[in-house]
Amino acid sequence: MRTITKWTLFCVVALTALPLTTFASSRRFTYVYEVTTSPPGDVEIENWVTWKTRKPDDRGFDRIDFRHELEFGITDKFQAAIYLADWNYHRGNSAGERGFTYAGSALELIYNFTNPVADPIGLSVYQEFQVGYRRFESESKLLAQKNFGKFVVAYNATLEAEWEGADLEERQGEFQQSLGLSYETSPHLLFGVECLHEVAFPNWSEAESGKFFVGPNVSIRAGKYWGTLTALAQLTRAGDEPDLQLRAIFGFSL
Amino acid sequence: MKRSPAALALLAFYFAGCGSTSFYAPPVTRDAANARTLTAGRSLFLNRCIQCHALPEVRQLSAPQLTAIVGKMSGRANLSAEQHDAVLKYLLTIRSL
Numbered sequence: 001m002r003t004i005t006k007w008t009l010f011c012v013v014a015l016t017a018l019p020l021t022t023f024a025s026s027r028r029f030t031y032v033y034e035v036t037t038s039p040p041g042d043v044e045i046e047n048w049v050t051w052k053t054r055k056p057d058d059r060g061f062d063r064i065d066f067r068h069e070l071e072f073g074i075t076d077k078f079q080a081a082i083y084l085a086d087w088n089y090h091r092g093n094s095a096g097e098r099g100f101t102y103a104g105s106a107l108e109l110i111y112n113f114t115n116p117v118a119d120p121i122g123l124s125v126y127q128e129f130q131v132g133y134r135r136f137e138s139e140s141k142l143l144a145q146k147n148f149g150k151f152v153v154a155y156n157a158t159l160e161a162e163w164e165g166a167d168l169e170e171r172q173g174e175f176q177q178s179l180g181l182s183y184e185t186s187p188h189l190l191f192g193v194e195c196l197h198e199v200a201f202p203n204w205s206e207a208e209s210g211k212f213f214v215g216p217n218v219s220i221r222a223g224k225y226w227g228t229l230t231a232l233a234q235l236t237r238a239g240d241e242p243d244l245q246l247r248a249i250f251g252f253s254l
Numbered sequence: 255m256k257r258s259p260a261a262l263a264l265l266a267f268y269f270a271g272c273g274s275t276s277f278y279a280p281p282v283t284r285d286a287a288n289a290r291t292l293t294a295g296r297s298l299f300l301n302r303c304i305q306c307h308a309l310p311e312v313r314q315l316s317a318p319q320l321t322a323i324v325g326k327m328s329g330r331a332n333l334s335a336e337q338h339d340a341v342l343k344y345l346l347t348i349r350s351l
Contacts, residue, residue, distance in 0.1 A: 025305035036305045039332040073332070076301060117309060118300050150308045187307040221306065224330070253332070 026226040028219050030247040031194050032154045032180035035124040035145040037112050038073030045070055046251040057239035061092030065103075081108040083130070094240065104132025116145040116152070126156075137162045150184040152192075173201040182219070190219040194230050198241075211238045213245070224252045287343040294337070295344025302331040312349050320345050 116122025182192030
């Protein structure tokens, strides 16, 4: 019954976000970025919902993250995006007091170097700066992709640095790799799989043991609307990471 | 036999047209496909279309089909009239090769 309630909550939130969204350059993945950028002059909105649940050390853990993103195509190779607000609802012993938290707002920039069809490999670089209450975060990614007809393989290497606290004295880093494979069964329906590998560096000292997640995804496009959903299960047994996480992204252009 | 001035003018116009190169080999106008247009069309085709779907097998499609598809998709790909024209000229050209 409890699981059904969680599912209902996730679906209601995801569907509520749908009318707020507009068409964007459709995403095949939710955890993996593709190298392609929005056309110049295009303005798009993407809404993200991520539900993380059940940590091995905290069975009552639940957290739902929301992101509202406004994306602009600047040139054929360059796009910028603003995360208007990242916020979340959380509960469970490890999540502190139950309730809503505003995490921050961010600026994201992506520059594309090579094309995933015409060139041997498509490459882009990604940079994000996020500012929140007593918090600053920098995220740099190298994006790689190759299209083989209806198959797309994409890989991201991410370096994340975070400073927190009154004087931003607490700091930590994370190295993340993600890999995605997607197949286009029709222009309206795509299936795939995504993998995520994370290694945290608390205080930028020794590395914690790696955490590994894997799961399927599905992407649908109908007219100007698109949406992509991924479910990731944790294969490692890291006590502070969720056993299951689902992410949905909906978009279309203004 | 008496011919009217209008008929004479029409006859003169007809022969002038037949005799000119523009009748047999129309000059290349600004709107015609050239290397620059085709290159731009290819670049747009490669960059814009793959944002949403796999590239189609162009030679499997007829010219009217290509025209209809490009017309339908150019709005979604945010193509200007000039860019739409470039993509269509590129696709029709490579299809005819």
